[in-house]
Amino acid sequence: MFHVGAIMLGVFAAGLGMAGAASADPTFEAFRELCVNTRAEAPAALAAADAQGWTDMPAMFVDEIAKAGFSGGEGRARNRNRVLYLMYAGQGAPMVEGAPMPVRACAVAARPANAEAMRKAAADFAGVPADPALPAQKGAAYAFTGEAGAHRQVTAAELSSPSGKDLIRRGRVSMLIVGGRPAAPLLVYAIPTL
Numbered sequence: 001m002f003h004v005g006a007i008m009l010g011v012f013a014a015g016l017g018m019a020g021a022a023s024a025d026p027t028f029e030a031f032r033e034l035c036v037n038t039r040a041e042a043p044a045a046l047a048a049a050d051a052q053g054w055t056d057m058p059a060m061f062v063d064e065i066a067k068a069g070f071s072g073g074e075g076r077a078r079n080r081n082r083v084l085y086l087m088y089a090g091q092g093a094p095m096v097e098g099a100p101m102p103v104r105a106c107a108v109a110a111r112p113a114n115a116e117a118m119r120k121a122a123a124d125f126a127g128v129p130a131d132p133a134l135p136a137q138k139g140a141a142y143a144f145t146g147e148a149g150a151h152r153q154v155t156a157a158e159l160s161s162p163s164g165k166d167l168i169r170r171g172r173v174s175m176l177i178v179g180g181r182p183a184a185p186l187l188v189y190a191i192p193t194l
Contacts, residue, residue, distance in 0.1 A: 026083065027110040028121040028187070034087050035106030035189035036125075039174075042073050042089035045106045049076040049087055057086060069093065070105060085110045092190065094135040094177075097160040103175065103190035111184060118185050122178045128153035139179040139186075145172045159192065168192045 033052075038044035057075025065075065065088050073090015087108045093100035119140065123130070126142035133156035134141035143159060144151035145167055154173055158164040167173050177188040 031108040031187045040104040040106040045089040054078040105190045107188040109186045127151040141177045
């Protein structure tokens with residue numbers, strides 16, 4: 001099972017217990033560069049992180065992420081301007097409409113972070129309403145497809161329908177999940193697969 005919030009964010013937060021303030025822009029931009037621009041393809045996301053000087057994520061974090069339902073991936077870490085960033089790229093299977101949905105997933109967290117600005121940047125990027133039926137563990141989750149240069153919402157119910165499954169088969173659905181604790185959000189970009 002894929003638990004975006006409690007376990008995974010707890011893992012990230014445990015290793016990120018620093019004080020201070022930071023802008024959410026660098027975190028969301030790292031997320032966009034590593035996860036969105038690579039469409040959550042693990043090899044591409046990890047290569048992008050490596051090219052930017054990220055290093056291997058400590059094994060203790062990778063082990064905890066596996067307990068949260070992620071598999072087949074790797075993590076990276078970076079410390080810049082007194083902010084610790086962690087990213088992970090692999091697979092997961094969040095529960096959607098009562099059934100596991102396989103996804104490619106890429107996640108980024110930072111500590112300290114401007115949590116409110118991160119949430120706003122995610123909502124602005126998604127451009128569709130959050131769907132409370134999607135897995136977000138007390139956060140917000142968005143599913144969308146691109147049409148005519150804009151995002152169109154894909155609801156959890158639609159994801160389970162024949163038309164939604166067709167969109168998934170064609171690689172047209174993206175999910176953006178802002179999970180975790182209020183002060184320490186985790187940004188997850190997931191591409192459903194069948």
